[in-house]
Amino acid sequence: MEFFRIKHDIPFMRYGKLTTAISLITFLFAVWALAHKGLNLGVDFTGGTVIEVEYNQPAHIDQIRETLTKTGLPEVTVQTFGTTKDVLIRLPVHKDTTSAKTSDTVMAALKAQDPTVILKRVDFVGPQVGKELYDNGALALVVVAGGILLYLAIRFEWRFALAAIIANIHDVVIILGCFAFFQWEFTLTVLAGVLAVLGYSVNESVVVFDRIRENLRKMRKSTIPDIIDNAITTTMSRTIITHGMTQMMVLSMLFFGGEALHNFALALTIGILFGIYSSVLVASPLLLMFGVKREHFIKDNKPKADVSADGAQV
Amino acid sequence: MNRFPLWKYLLICAVLLISVIYTLPNFYGEVPAVQVSPTRSAIKADATLMQQVEDELKAAHITYSYAFLDGNSVKVKLANTDIQLKAKDALQARFRDGYSVALNLLSASPDWLTAIGAKPMFLGLDLRGGVHFLLQVDMQAALDKAAERYTGDIRSQLREQKIHYASISRDHQTVIIHFSDAATRELANQFINKNFADLVLTENDANNDYTLTAALRAEVQKRTQDNAILQNITTLRNRVNELGVAEPIIQQQGTDRVVVQLPGVQDTAKAKEILGRTATLEVRLVDETHDITAALQGQVPFDDELYTERGGMPILVKKTVSLTGDYITDASPGFDQQSGQAAVHINLDSRGARIFRDVTRENVGKRMAILLVEKGKAEVITAPVIREEIGGGRVQITGMDSTQEASDVALLLRAGALAAPMDIVEERTVGPSMGADNIQKGFHSNLWGFVAVAVFMIFYYRIFGIFSTLALTANGLFLIALLSMMQATLTLPGLAGIALTLGMAIDANVLINERIREELRNGNSPQAAIHAGYDRAWGTILDSNITTFIAGIALFWLGSGPVRGFAVVLCLGILTSMFSAVTISRALVNLSYGRRVRLAKVSI
Numbered sequence: 001m002e003f004f005r006i007k008h009d010i011p012f013m014r015y016g017k018l019t020t021a022i023s024l025i026t027f028l029f030a031v032w033a034l035a036h037k038g039l040n041l042g043v044d045f046t047g048g049t050v051i052e053v054e055y056n057q058p059a060h061i062d063q064i065r066e067t068l069t070k071t072g073l074p075e076v077t078v079q080t081f082g083t084t085k086d087v088l089i090r091l092p093v094h095k096d097t098t099s100a101k102t103s104d105t106v107m108a109a110l111k112a113q114d115p116t117v118i119l120k121r122v123d124f125v126g127p128q129v130g131k132e133l134y135d136n137g138a139l140a141l142v143v144v145a146g147g148i149l150l151y152l153a154i155r156f157e158w159r160f161a162l163a164a165i166i167a168n169i170h171d172v173v174i175i176l177g178c179f180a181f182f183q184w185e186f187t188l189t190v191l192a193g194v195l196a197v198l199g200y201s202v203n204e205s206v207v208v209f210d211r212i213r214e215n216l217r218k219m220r221k222s223t224i225p226d227i228i229d230n231a232i233t234t235t236m237s238r239t240i241i242t243h244g245m246t247q248m249m250v251l252s253m254l255f256f257g258g259e260a261l262h263n264f265a266l267a268l269t270i271g272i273l274f275g276i277y278s279s280v281l282v283a284s285p286l287l288l289m290f291g292v293k294r295e296h297f298i299k300d301n302k303p304k305a306d307v308s309a310d311g312a313q314v
Numbered sequence: 315m316n317r318f319p320l321w322k323y324l325l326i327c328a329v330l331l332i333s334v335i336y337t338l339p340n341f342y343g344e345v346p347a348v349q350v351s352p353t354r355s356a357i358k359a360d361a362t363l364m365q366q367v368e369d370e371l372k373a374a375h376i377t378y379s380y381a382f383l384d385g386n387s388v389k390v391k392l393a394n395t396d397i398q399l400k401a402k403d404a405l406q407a408r409f410r411d412g413y414s415v416a417l418n419l420l421s422a423s424p425d426w427l428t429a430i431g432a433k434p435m436f437l438g439l440d441l442r443g444g445v446h447f448l449l450q451v452d453m454q455a456a457l458d459k460a461a462e463r464y465t466g467d468i469r470s471q472l473r474e475q476k477i478h479y480a481s482i483s484r485d486h487q488t489v490i491i492h493f494s495d496a497a498t499r500e501l502a503n504q505f506i507n508k509n510f511a512d513l514v515l516t517e518n519d520a521n522n523d524y525t526l527t528a529a530l531r532a533e534v535q536k537r538t539q540d541n542a543i544l545q546n547i548t549t550l551r552n553r554v555n556e557l558g559v560a561e562p563i564i565q566q567q568g569t570d571r572v573v574v575q576l577p578g579v580q581d582t583a584k585a586k587e588i589l590g591r592t593a594t595l596e597v598r599l600v601d602e603t604h605d606i607t608a609a610l611q612g613q614v615p616f617d618d619e620l621y622t623e624r625g626g627m628p629i630l631v632k633k634t635v636s637l638t639g640d641y642i643t644d645a646s647p648g649f650d651q652q653s654g655q656a657a658v659h660i661n662l663d664s665r666g667a668r669i670f671r672d673v674t675r676e677n678v679g680k681r682m683a684i685l686l687v688e689k690g691k692a693e694v695i696t697a698p699v700i701r702e703e704i705g706g707g708r709v710q711i712t713g714m715d716s717t718q719e720a721s722d723v724a725l726l727l728r729a730g731a732l733a734a735p736m737d738i739v740e741e742r743t744v745g746p747s748m749g750a751d752n753i754q755k756g757f758h759s760n761l762w763g764f765v766a767v768a769v770f771m772i773f774y775y776r777i778f779g780i781f782s783t784l785a786l787t788a789n790g791l792f793l794i795a796l797l798s799m800m801q802a803t804l805t806l807p808g809l810a811g812i813a814l815t816l817g818m819a820i821d822a823n824v825l826i827n828e829r830i831r832e833e834l835r836n837g838n839s840p841q842a843a844i845h846a847g848y849d850r851a852w853g854t855i856l857d858s859n860i861t862t863f864i865a866g867i868a869l870f871w872l873g874s875g876p877v878r879g880f881a882v883v884l885c886l887g888i889l890t891s892m893f894s895a896v897t898i899s900r901a902l903v904n905l906s907y908g909r910r911v912r913l914a915k916v917s918i
Contacts, residue, residue: 151860152861188875199863257759258752264810
């Protein structure tokens, strides 16, 4: 069976202005969300303590909060996590207690209140480590983008590389914008997801570009927009199916992976959706805008012809 | 056109077989085991040790299923926890000094699998529970300490050479020596220059005060810091070993950090206490010239410190350290021959022995204080009168309250001192139930995602969908086999990585299948379409995967902890998916369609 039996090429390029305008608006919205609200950084980046505990019966959040405030931890946030029995406690970094003693203090206080409490997880991260992670994360984004740019420039041509990387950074910024807008927690795992999206979404552009390059050689008589339209149309079926498959896996993670993988799967979902959009409707119009020409790929033949015409070489 | 030579099939079969074998250990559970590992670097676990362990178990009539060498330890698999405890007791009695005997859990996979090195995937703490610490080494303190040592060395050497100095002191990381005239300073300058190659000397004159400032060379500072972190790691390893934690991870991260992971440990307070313990001995002379009552009133002489002895008597001790714990090679608890009191016997290395001999010779009749320095706080254990010169580097310290304390002190000294203090900058604890929960959830998300993908592929591409699904299964198999072989740490993001790569891996097959359909649409014969489909898709697969690979490499390079685990899985997954999508599915296609010369139709 087949879902996509497209007879005529869809004139994507004719809508180029509209689609780039849409993505520009989305992009600006994401930038605004980032600038205005900022990312809700997890403890990995900010430093601080996160304690996850489990009770036998539904936990009394107010009581826990009260107990901890009495213990001398006023800035604590307490919330249920997943179920009513699991409780997540967050403490910001304190200047005076540099050591990881905080977790012991908290547990002692909670145990005194209800001895059945079980410690499931403690994450204490010093602000210095958090800052380094943040810097390294930003550096990783730059390195990945640079690496992809370089590879595509070598494999294709700089116009392709530039178009792909702009389209993909557009995806990443939109993911970050969503996280900022909805104030979802941005953790180290989410960062890994974002970086994976950068690699993944460039896949998309590459598949289309590959076809454009092939068409440039094959469809000698067509115009560049026609060539691009044909490339997108012929790869359309593959694009939808591949993304559908990956999305199925990611949805499975979203539903069955538990809280720990929730935001990771969320980042990937947004990445996949915008990955399709950007590869088709951002990267290709950009390519057109940069003025891609047939000569960029068949120039190899020319010098050779010249040489043999001179008779200097066979 | 679509036929593989026999060797390709054989190769694929071999790869599949190896993968199955190395994936197998993941399906067996765990059995109780006991591990014996040397705690000192001088002793190595070898066949002799293994023989000794086996003999000991046989002598104690303990039946064990399998004993083998693993890294620097001997591990023995046992039937149940009862036997495990018995075996531990028997071995502990036999291997007392220089070894640690710890309970452990080992893979229950058959012995022949263990023998060929097939092990289950190495699970990260978030999947099996335990504690993780990131410790920061205080490098300034390490340099201060080095300068302190040079201060002592220069003092004794100058004295030996009869070069008279006015005073010598340490200011942070520099040693300042004052002289009364320039000639003596010149003499000292030459001498120090010749004998202490690690120091840079600068001279300074200020109205009749001739000083010589010695600082560590830049490369020596670097070396000191490198050594400090190495010594700290060794010390931590010794402490963790004495705890008997199975399979701890202690490794350097960056220039001044150490990661410690203790799987199975839940009591963070206890773990922190053990890791944070720093104990070293200092030998200092007691100042008996100054008035102790004045000191008690707050007038402590400049060069002295006021302590309280075990008996409650105040005591003035010189700040100058004659000998530090760095020179201790071994310490063991025991008893004083004459009094029968609990004592600690200490062996010093040759340099320490020489210093100790000199100090005792020069100070016969005076009192010498032995301080135990723990977490920056010093305590005078004992302050005996030196009766005679003590040579040979064997020292006995009495003054312990009990035999228990004697053995504690000995353990701390033996485990060694930290070259520089450390702070915990990151702490993570995951309960064992949560670890199991994480595995289950991760496994389920993989399973259901896989089922969904497989159903769709078969529904959409028919026979080729089956081939793609089989290729994807092989991909999962290769990935797990590789992860098991490499013993790369699998974490929760790593599990997510497996799901993600499986989802992405199908891309290659979709590309191929779509291409074949397209070729068929263009009117190519089925055989030619299959050939062209695989051929043309390969370039695209390569390009699109390499870009993801670049992302994976950057993640591995810059990531830390769980993110690194994710990166490893991502990179390996790309490699295996490229192989399986192209080779496995092609082999299946060739096998079923390749032989038919007149192929009219393919199911795609």
